[in-house]
Structure formats: structure tokens, C-alpha cells
Amino acid sequence: MLSLVNALTLAKRGKPLTEIEQNIIRGTWLGLTYKTIATRYKANIKSLRDPAAELWKMLSAELKLLGVKEDVNKSNFRIIIERNAQRIAKELGRTSLLESESMLITDSPIQNKTHSKSVAKEETFANISMVAAEKPLSPVKEACPQAAALFRSATESEFYVERIQDKKLREAISKPGAVVRIKAPKKRGKTLLVRELLSSAESYSPVYVNFELADRDTIGNLEKLLKWFSANVSLAMGKDNSVNECWDNILGAKTSCSFYFQNILLKKAERPIILALDKLELIFEVEDVAKDFFALLRAWHEKARIEATWAKIRLILCYREIPFSLESNRSPFNVGVSINLPDFSNNDVLELSKKYGLKWATLEAEKFTNTVGFHPESVREAFERLTGSGLQLEEFLLDYPQQTSLE
Secondary structure, three states, rough: HHHHHHHHHHHOOOOOOOOOHHHHHHHHHHOOHHHHHHHOOOHHHHHHOOOOOOOHHHHHHHHHOOOOOOOOOOOOOOOHHHHHHHHHHHOOOOOOHHOOOOOHHOOOOOOOOOOOHHHHHHHHHHHOOOOOOOOOOOOOHHHHHHHHHHOHHHHHHHHOOOOOOHHHHHHHHHHHHHOOEEEEEOOOOOHHHHHHHHHHHOOOOOEEEHHOOHHHHHHHOOOHHHHHHHHHHHHHOOOOOOOOHHHHOOHHHHHHHHHHHHHHHHOOOOEEEEEEEEEEEHHHHHHHHHHHHHHHHHHHHHHOOOOOOHHEEEEEEEEOOOOOOOOHEEEHOOOOEEEEEEOOOHHHHHHHHHHOOOOOOHHHHHHHHHOOOOOOOOOOOHHHHHHHHOOOOHHHHHHHHHHHHHH
């Protein structure tokens, strides 16, 4: 994805992203605060804010020419780029930048040519470095580049702590027609858990659908939502989008969607499909649409009990809360396996400290958690700040309460 933004920048102003701009994008993509970005890349926070403001202004102006109405800022940058990646790449004539490796964000610098402006422009497009995760992509992911683009980044992989929930998830999705429900508050680690599974799902065709990328008017209309859903799964599986050709207004949206999945996506699938649906709480914003959508998922689960084609789907549902009741026989939230994501344990914190290069014993981990707590996001952010501050643990903890607000 860094390469895509770099190409957009090059097309707009005739020169690639600066090193500072690359670091701003990397950190913003990972959800880091400006303070943490400055620490990570050994920069002064004041030297980041002005370039960041200019970067968001430039991207906003360029994307508006492509029909993107929202202004880009630090909070929505990742959502806007993910939602419009294909539009940007098509406009630039560089759809190769959507291949799996170039969609990941790591700390690898982009290599840009510096000679002859016209030559540099063409060669930069051709030679933008393909930043990749540290572990090679599995054969499955190479066959599904659009899905692989949304798997864990190298940074996520490096600092991921495996817990009992990982084992439970792997065991659950091994069963034909499985439904796994992951319910947890925001920033508890639902997405990380799923991405970790998908990144190593070598015996499956992994598909990740983030409903945060659906437009508001799409979520508000069942037919639009199911077409969007079907098209995204098609792209994730490396198939052409032929949704409109299979849609029948007389049969209706749910039947048309089911027909498309069964005959276009599932019938010839050689491997079981892990279908991970993230940010499902957004669907609940429109009650009538939500009831029909989730009734469809439940119907597919029932089909999987008796039809081998539908048993290929292993469904993962990630959400926060269910704000209203669903009929028991029309809900996917009362079948399958439930996975809860608790706070980190002392052992989890100690394991994560090792990944950050800290040689702690149990005593240091306890001092850390007595101040920071056990919430996964708070723990990860505190480790980012601690390891970038150059402070000893005791010094860092003295100042910690004054530096915990998120930007």
C-alpha cells in the first residue's frame, strides 16, 4: 500500500514520498500516535506535524479528482486508501501495485530512481520496492492476492503473542461448515487474531471482508450490501466479478447471493474457504438489513449440514455487541463456537516483552502491569513508547499516566 501512495504522490507532484512522509504513512497505517511515530523513527515530533498536514492536504486534493469526497486525515487515512485502492491503481494504470506484497506496510524503504525526471518517473513505477512480510506467503495466499493484501503486516507478525484463543480458533475452523463467533470490545485484538490465522492458512482459501470499507448507503440497502459482499469475496478468491450477470430481481437479493456463492465461488473451490467477516457491528446500524443479512448467514450454515458444497465455508464472525434480538432460527450468533478475548495475562505480557527485546523477569512484568494494566492495546502502545524512549522501566512508569491519551 505504501507503494500505491508513493505512485499517487509521484503522479501528483513529480517526485516520490520523502523519508519523513514514508514514516508518517507507516506509523499512521499501524494506528500509532505522532509521538510514537517520532520515537520509532528517531524524529522530532514537531518535524512530523507540518509534513503530515501537507501530506494529508495533497492526498485529499488528488483523491477528490478521483471522486473521493472525504478529506484525508490521520484518523481516516487507512480506511480511505483501502476503500479506494483499486480506483487509484486503475487511474494510475498500475494495477500491479495491488498485488499482495505491495499492499503490506513494513519498515523497508522505497527505492526510487533519481536521474532524468521523465526516466525517473517511469522507472520509479516499475521499480517501486515490493515490501513484504518476513514470512513467505503460502501458495494459497499467492493464489488469492486481494485477500493476502489484508493479512498481517510484518510488524503485526513480529509482535504477535499467541494465546489459547489461537488454538481454539484453528481447531474450530477445521470442521466443515464451521461458524466461529469472536465477540469483544474495540481494540481487544479481534482483527489481529483473525489475520494471524489467515496468514498461515495453507490448507484453506482465506478470505477477509472488512465491512468498514463498505459505503454507508451500501450498508443501508440489502441488495447493494449483498452485491458488495459477493464482489469482495470474488476478488479475494482471485475470481472475476460476475455478480450482476448472476443477479435475478425476481428471485431477490438473498437467493441471488446464495446462487452466486454456490455456483460461482464454492462449486469449483478445491480447498475449504475461511470466510472472515470483520466489523460486523456496522451491519447492525440498519436493523431490517441486519436481520436479513444474518438470516442469510444462518441459512448457509444450515445448508452446510446437508450439502457438501456449502460445507466448504468456515465462517468467522467478528463483532462487538448485538444491539437487538434476532429470531433464534434466523441468527448465526447462537450456533458454532464462541471465542472471547480476555485481557493479557502476566505470561502474555512477559512474552511480549521478549519480542520487544526486553530481558525481563516476572518482577519487571508485574511492575509494568501494575501501572499499565492488561488491556492488549494499552500494553502494546506502552511497549512501543517504552522501547522508543530510551528510559529505564522505573523512569518510564513515573511519567506513564501523563502520556496515555490517544491522538
